[in-house]
Amino acid sequence: MKRNKSYLILKAIREAKKILINVHPHADLDSISSALAFKKVIEQIDSKKKILIVSPEVIKEDFSFLGEEVKNIKVINFSSFDFSSFDLFLILDASSDDRVTGSKKIFLPKSIKKIVVDHHLNNRIVADIKLINEEACATCEILFKLFSDWQIKIDRYLATLILAGMVGDTVFFRYFSDVKNQWKMVEKLLALGADFDLIKKNFFSYSFSFVKFLGEFLRRLKIDEGRVNDKKTKFAWAAMSFTDYQQFGLLSTGQSFVADLFLAAIKEVDFGFLILEKEKNKLSLSFRSKEEINVAEIAQRLGGGGHKNAAGATVEGEFEKMVEEILKVVKSS
Ligand SMILES: [Mn+2]
DSSP: OOHHHHHHHHHHHHHOSEEEEEOOSSOOHHHHHHHHHHHHHHHHHOTTOEEEEEESSOOOGGGGGGOGGGGGOEEOOTTTOOOTTOOEEEEESOSSTHHHHSSTTOOOOSSSOEEEEEOSSSOOOOOSEEEEOTTOSSHHHHHHHHHHHTTOOOOHHHHHHHHHHHHHHTTTTTOOSSHHHHHHHHHHHHHTTOOHHHHHHHHTOOOHHHHHHHHHHHHHOEEEEEEETTEEEEEEEEEEOHHHHHTTOOSSOOHHHHHHHHGGGOTTOSEEEEEEEEETTEEEEEEEEOTTOOHHHHHHHTTOEEOSSEEEEEEESOHHHHHHHHHHHHHTO
């Protein structure tokens, strides 16, 4: 832990009266758990502080197992929200403004003091304090170290939240970046009473329409060839238009989960990606790769970002045309 930054973050929190914490669009376990855990810790430090967790999108029902507090996450429009009464914004698990606001056209307010804690590559957010650890498997891992540094008492609930974040971003312990140390952290969290069964039960639980959606995506997978860093590579990919996607009547896309489960596991390929037109003319991409291939670089060329082996991007335009464009970019990375 960078002690100096740890101290500066604690100091800024102590000085603030009204604090905002974000949950990113397409909220996942790491994002929600990070926000809930941080709120709880601040309340532990000083119960008089006002804390509001905000999200640009409605949170899926699936996350309600993380506790009552999930219901208090406020859905806001970042372009019209009044930030003036808040004196600190804790930005967790997001590497660019649009990963907080939900739109490339909406930027973070300049006037409010900001602290960023994140584990994505190339964090671009302008903030007063930035604690970035690209080696961490989840933002929750960084928070665990931060809270330990502050000598916070980690109870059963807090341990469960932190473990849930790690479970989510490693797809149930498949993608640790530092296996030895991260398993040790899991061991510590279990010793603190983290509810492993609760997380397991909720992680592996899908609606029928989601399973059908997954099946349709898998059915569409193709293998193609391209070049990455002048090396011949094979990749698997599939695309689904908004019209087709709509038929499943899903509340959230589940696209990254489909990518997590299968893309990097296909023997014949080096990487893979899924294209989903979530809204008319708004295509969302999820990349997953094997160890050697850096898909964050490919995603960055498409205006996105992420981690070396798991990245994403959103592109706007007519579906068929954009799919062609994306393939061009991917094939010549
Ligand atoms: Mn994360």
